[in-house]
Amino acid sequence: MVKVVIFGASGYTGQELTRILLGHPEAELIAVTSRRFAGRPVAEVFPALYGLTSLKYQNATPKEVAEASDVVFLALPHGVSMDIAPVFIQAGKKVIDLSADYRLRDVKTHEAWYGKHSSDKILKNAVYGIPEIYRQEIKKAALIANPGCYPTSIILGLAPALKNKLIDVSSIIADSASGASGAGREPQTGSLFCEVDGGFKAYKIGEHRHTPEIEQELNLLAGEKFPISFTPHLLPVKRGILSTIYATLKKDIDLQQIYAFYSSFYAKEKFVRVYPVGNTYPNISSVCGSNYCDIGLAIDSRTKRVIIIAALDNLIKGAAGQAVQNMNVVCGFAEHAGLQNIPLYP
Amino acid sequence: MVKVVIFGASGYTGQELTRILLGHPEAELIAVTSRRFAGRPVAEVFPALYGLTSLKYQNATPKEVAEASDVVFLALPHGVSMDIAPVFIQAGKKVIDLSADYRLRDVKTHEAWYGKHSSDKILKNAVYGIPEIYRQEIKKAALIANPGCYPTSIILGLAPALKNKLIDVSSIIADSASGASGAGREPQTGSLFCEVDGGFKAYKIGEHRHTPEIEQELNLLAGEKFPISFTPHLLPVKRGILSTIYATLKKDIDLQQIYAFYSSFYAKEKFVRVYPVGNTYPNISSVCGSNYCDIGLAIDSRTKRVIIIAALDNLIKGAAGQAVQNMNVVCGFAEHAGLQNIPLYP
């Protein structure tokens, strides 16, 4: 059993990590930290966990935590992880960072979108944690930068098309929608039930901070530089992201052929399900509660566009589940250990 | 007071028409028909209307209904209206048809998407009922083809851009999402609470029957022929449509200039609200319960695209409200008569 710590465990991502790790066959969750809830039992803050853990939130320093642990998950706000991660790296621990601090390889890009970076040396050795794409690199990584929720859906949705040069990269538009848990558990007016329920809206059009992360990975997959259009929307659901991705086809290719590229690309992947042609399209309610990313494909023959739908649970494959999948890879466990929950439907 | 009849009043659109007409200062609702609920009081089928009307659903023939009425609303399934409308036209009544039967000017296009048309003579004289675009024609129309819910949002969203030649028409993508009332009140598995709540999915990608209607009107606005990509999604809300529309800008133009085109185009319109630059984007919960179509604008300067957001209540501006607005125009009433409800927020 590896000994695991979650730093910043009182948000929705931290709670989801807690939930998954409590059921993980190879990991023992030995400590969770939270300044806000320091001293309080986890099960009091999240009654869903009542009877499942006697852990209390600690207000511990990284050093105190580092000693006893093998793997550390950082579920902290952007800008905080980078001050803490070096402590664990130096202590020889595996670090899986769920913030954006180590996702952008280029310091300048990071600083343009997020502000000053304080540990850019570590940044150079960080591995972007989508196992379906970087499995070999993750195995040897000291620090894994766990991807953003929107980027995971869009990157997995486009990888086979880009690798196989099927689409005109200048035409890519990603129209995405996320459940409210993506905004975190901090009280704010825009996340209130009365503001979200019955509503639907776009936000941060053309300026969401996941944009450079998406572009970085799509550019690497395509082997060329290009920008994309990305529009996030807020959905009145708790969990789930659905990305509807548009691109112009470069070749005269039919849907069955595209499906063949996709199913071949993901043939050995446990957590990516490519829907057969003619089936229904992915629905976030068919992935919620699981680590799946479901992908559906359509062609609009009148406009020569392919439309790719990618759906995942933003707290699992979009955050905590993918983080645990990364832990499994880096620790040499079965990649699906602790992640076999079947989507909770309805 | 004009005497008004609703043919097919037991669905969500028919119920919404009933609600609006019961509060209309110039109209008297004298009959509502329904085969399914014939003989039952309206207020028993829709308890929300308890105490507000003593009308009962009738299983009346068009002829029986035609005599006493001045204006007839047809809230019938596609394909049924075209068999009934001629009766009223011949009796000299104003007909406002909420089905798709008279929306497509080209019979061949209609038959390609919907099947055989039985009254194509009437079709020639039908007017497409978006008052913001066809007000003068509506004033003289015998039959008004009330637009679809998705098309209304997309046409109003794009009209100023097309009229002013701001965008490359080959680049238009409309990514839309609708509340569940758009699927009607007929019991079907896909409309069950447990199937819709917590979910989000695309459907009929590239093959929704609103596509030719959208293209017909966009082509007329632009003065040229082109196809568009249209992807509808099902939202877990009762009411509301939000369309996120993408197009590549033809000119080097800034957001403030685009806003100027839009606010000028809609300057005299009571029911289109163009959001100032820098404000939040439209949210369906800010229009629900009202006849407004709210429009927001953004530019993604990195990709030279304009993103237009249009939101409306699918049962009001997307159906019953626009139908009453059309009645107001054709009857010479104040265009906002009976339509002054302020959005119900939250």
Next chain:
Amino acid sequence: MVKVVIFGASGYTGQELTRILLGHPEAELIAVTSRRFAGRPVAEVFPALYGLTSLKYQNATPKEVAEASDVVFLALPHGVSMDIAPVFIQAGKKVIDLSADYRLRDVKTHEAWYGKHSSDKILKNAVYGIPEIYRQEIKKAALIANPGCYPTSIILGLAPALKNKLIDVSSIIADSASGASGAGREPQTGSLFCEVDGGFKAYKIGEHRHTPEIEQELNLLAGEKFPISFTPHLLPVKRGILSTIYATLKKDIDLQQIYAFYSSFYAKEKFVRVYPVGNTYPNISSVCGSNYCDIGLAIDSRTKRVIIIAALDNLIKGAAGQAVQNMNVVCGFAEHAGLQNIPLYP
């Protein structure tokens, strides 16, 4: 036109008052105050109101506001109203207070549940503002204490039974559920979408501060003193309260007879709808958006209990709508002026 001011207009109740007053035929809304949003246009804080008002929130003192106004609505937190109301009373303005500050006639009871009362002289002359029960007193009142949302449903639900001595008063249990807007617009964890959606829970069992208010009025109606059991629950809806009220019947009486008592008691009331026997029971979605309180009746003959269901929109008949109804009464307007919105269904 009376000149109207809302003091504390940026919460959900204040916004609902704004919405109703903007459509009121006899009232002109001349000022709205908010410390938090001072200087910002109302339509910017609530885009639903965009184009409908050019008012900005002011951070005005009561004195500044008092001069120009005829009627003042106080939509302030408990404990704040009582410091401000005297200013308006002394200036001879009509005051309608939506807080709990003047609802409890007995200062000691008030202080036991809410803390110190600073203007108990005014308290003595305050009138409890349920027009269906205190219409004559309201006509002459200087200060109207607008009732709580839960109390309105329970008092209207029990009034005919108590007045007619149908039930054993020691047996009354009110099991109520409210939508999330009842908790206000202040950001707090418990009101977040992710905490409310998909959930249902009881809270403050036996200790909710509406309890003494409910008991005060039920005791007055019955002419004797007794406690009741009251359990509030939080519903995953934006608006609406439904109270399911249990009481043991004192007499051998059938449902039709009970219905006769109720329909007679409310025969002249515009805003209370008693459902006929055998009809469906009230549903909060059949009253939302309106000033109705719907009442349904059942007998459980096996246990000799009557079950009374009362449903209302907590922001309208449970707050802002009833406040405007009170204004209408005290100003001599038609009681339904500005309150004729038909429930928005679905």
Next chain:
Amino acid sequence: MVKVVIFGASGYTGQELTRILLGHPEAELIAVTSRRFAGRPVAEVFPALYGLTSLKYQNATPKEVAEASDVVFLALPHGVSMDIAPVFIQAGKKVIDLSADYRLRDVKTHEAWYGKHSSDKILKNAVYGIPEIYRQEIKKAALIANPGCYPTSIILGLAPALKNKLIDVSSIIADSASGASGAGREPQTGSLFCEVDGGFKAYKIGEHRHTPEIEQELNLLAGEKFPISFTPHLLPVKRGILSTIYATLKKDIDLQQIYAFYSSFYAKEKFVRVYPVGNTYPNISSVCGSNYCDIGLAIDSRTKRVIIIAALDNLIKGAAGQAVQNMNVVCGFAEHAGLQNIPLYP
């Protein structure tokens, strides 16, 4: 591995059984039947299960199914199970029936509420399947009558109070609310998203068919005959039941003492969590996705009533989960095998 069959697997309960059994370490799901979906892959009807099973729905006769199976779950409508169960019993298979056909021990009571019973001999040997109460009997049972969802919450909520004679049995009122999945997956108007979302209503007051089942078990626990009041409500959530149960205390007892009775009664139970005094009350969102029944306790000292809150997931502890728990008991597996999912929160 026991070989398991689900008869009638295409409803929500059947789907949930499928989900749980696919993850069960000791059971192999060998067949699922459905007339409506015969021939179609399970994963096509429920895309959430895509990639997890290659089973297709069969339209098989009981005999065909009986041979290969060890345990049969009947997830059929009331009245259908009783015609099929005898086939399996005679073949020596263990039968777990999720309908109401074998829950009521008294044939007359069954026939008064449900209509004619066709296999009352088997009825005599059926065991009511709440393991927390009938574990020893279940071990030896040939047919287990899996309890209703509402009854499970109310019986578990009241068992310690009744066994310890804490309450006046004539005073019991159970006010319950259920998510929409309780109404099943058959298309019907009342279960549509637009009818359920934003709504809350009581139904079948005093006449719900779970009433005799609840009374049968409460009477057995108390050792005396009495009726109760039971009011079900429809909640706008997919899953979950919350029962708020009222009873007058017989003795002068404080909350801590009541808690002691409850925690002692359920001390060894894995699936009943009694909340400590002073904690928050159960919320259905803290049990959803799990087999837990959470119980909270309060005293209203002013009225001498105890209020007991019991929450569970109606599809799991209220149906499929409890059925699998019963299978585990009758087959001698660990009682929590396949049931260790942690509630999915938020």
